[in-house]
Amino acid sequence: MPDVPPMIRQQQILSEISRWAAGQGTPGWDQMQVHLTARGRAWDVGFVVRHGTRSTGWVGPVEPGGPLQADADELRQVTYRHPVGAPQSAIVTLGATGWPDPRISMDASFNYDDEPHYVVDDQPRVSAEDLVDDYSRFPRTRAATPAWVLERVQSAGLRLPFVEEPAPPAPDWSAGTAEDAAATVGSQTDETVPAREEQTLPSAERAALTERPADIDLLVDRDGIPPSDGRRPHQRRGRIDGRASWRDILVSIGTPLVLVDGAGVWVVVRRAAGFADVVVGVVEQTAITTQGLPEVSVHPVSGHDPWELADADAHLELHYLSVPGPVEEVLEAAHDGHVWQRPATRGVAPDNAAVRAALAAHEISRDQRGLETPRA
Structure with a gap:
């Protein structure tokens, strides 16, 4: 198998888990949450399934050596980030409409810092031994270690194998070329790229850099309702080459979430405190391949390089806005610098x-x- 960028592989694994999970509930469900909890090298899988106003939940061990364990193990590997380690748990949320032939959507969140949410009261807890084993495979610094982990391990008389600074760099989102990523995802791209014009950003949009940096720190977020504690676990971070184009970035990221059995359109904007949102592109998921990958079409619309919209510290935040409109109209509005809105x-x-x-x-x-x- 050719090298696949970690973020693309993450989407592929989530699609595989989603297709497996969709068949685990009684037909007619509205929402299904799949809770994957790591306990050392073992996994538990829990389900919370909602039919209308009624919810049921159950949990069980993942079969050792089975396909779900293989997917869960690899998902942890591709979501490892230094210095915060790998997620202790993940929640894959499926929504279904239109039974008996439902359209299924998928979202996922990863828990790096908190003790996992246990679906049932008697579910096995993560032990001190599990945590020590985790740190041997997914190292963290002491500063990035949550208090509950320290307390549990110290109470058991054990020690965590912290890594010291300097430590290994975080996995690089941009592994491989943009062309490799496009071939892997099955992406289709515009034949025409907005012409590069010698123009100055309006003052309301201008960022702080005056010359291209070697690297850009990228934060990817999307619209959605955050948890009650205000965290946004679906945010993704990475580092990209300062020479990257919008096409490179959008192809590498793909979709902010995968619609397992449908299509979706997102408008991508640069977002920064004190600056106006700047529309930089449109991303369209058109289908799901037989390999579980989203077929993605990317449409850059900005006439400026990504680094020109980064802040003084070379940070760039991209926000994906879900837009349920005809892609032609969405693109027309994006080229005009606007986010499409449904006519009254x-x-x-x-x-x-x-x-x-x-x-x-x-x-x-x-x-x-x-x-x-x-x-x-």
């Missing part, structure tokens, strides 16, 4: 009995020049 519905009668009666009377008497609202 016109011609719908107000839901007011008195007004409806007046409109009916006006229809009968077309020579009437005004409306009189009937008095009670």
Whole structure:
């Protein structure tokens, strides 16, 4: 198998897990949460399934050596980040509409810092021995170690094998070329790229760099309802070459989440405190391949290089906005620098009995020049 960028492989694994999980519940479910919890080298899988207002949950061990364990192990490897290690647990959330032939959407979040959420009261807890084994395979610095991990390990009389600074760099999102990533994902790209014009960003959009940096720190976020504690576990971080184009970046990232059985359109904006949002591209998921990869079409629309929109510390935040509109209209708005919005519905009668009666009377008497609202 050719080298696959970690973020693309992450999406592929999540699609494989989602297809397996979708068949585990009774048909007709509305939402399914799949909780994957690592206990050393073993895994537990829990389900919380909602039918309307009723929810049920159960949990069990993952079969050692089976395909789900292989997927879960690899998912941990590709989501490892220095210095915060690998996630202790992951939640894959599926939504289903349109039974008996449902359209299924998928989202995922990764828990790096908190003790896992246990689906049932008697679910096995992560032990001190499990945590020591984790640190031998997915090292962290002491500063990046959560308090509950320190307390559990120290209470058992054990020690964690911390790594010291300097430590190995984080996995590079941009592994391989943009062409490799495009071939792997099955991406389709615009034949025409916005012409590079000698122009200056308006003051409301201008960032701080005056020359291209060697690298850019990238933060990827998307719209959605964050957890009650305010965290955004679906955020992704990485480092890219300062020479990267918008096409390189959008192809490498792919989609912010994978629609397992459908399509989606996202407008990508540069977001920074104190600056206006800047539309930089449109990403369209068109299908899912037989290998579980999203087929993605990327459409860069910005006439400026990515580094020009980074801040003074070479940080660049991209925010994906889900836009349920025709891709042609979404693209037209993006090229004009706007995020597409659904047109307001016109011609719908107000839901007011008195007004409806007046409109009916006006229809009968077309020579009437005004409306009189009937008095009670």
